[in-house]
Amino acid sequence: MSNPDQPSSRRMRPCPTCSKLSTEENYPFCSTRCAQVDLHRWLSEGYSIPVVETDESEDPDLDEFRD
Ligand SMILES: [Zn+2]
Incomplete structure (x- = not known):
């Protein structure tokens, strides 16, 4: 007998x-x-993730001159 008022x-x-x-x-x-609503929201948020920009000021060749 299952009681609908009391969840299992x-x-x-x-x-x-x-x-x-x-x-x-x-x-x-x-x-x-x-x-589906949650899935759609999840996908939307996924596309809005900010892209990490690479620091172009970092020049590997510069380290050799620092020696
Ligand atoms: Zn719901």
């Missing part, structure tokens, strides 16, 4: 997108829609 010992995390209770089918999201 299984860990249930809130949906990262809308903070609703996640479902076992779409874990850790509450629905496939939220999963």
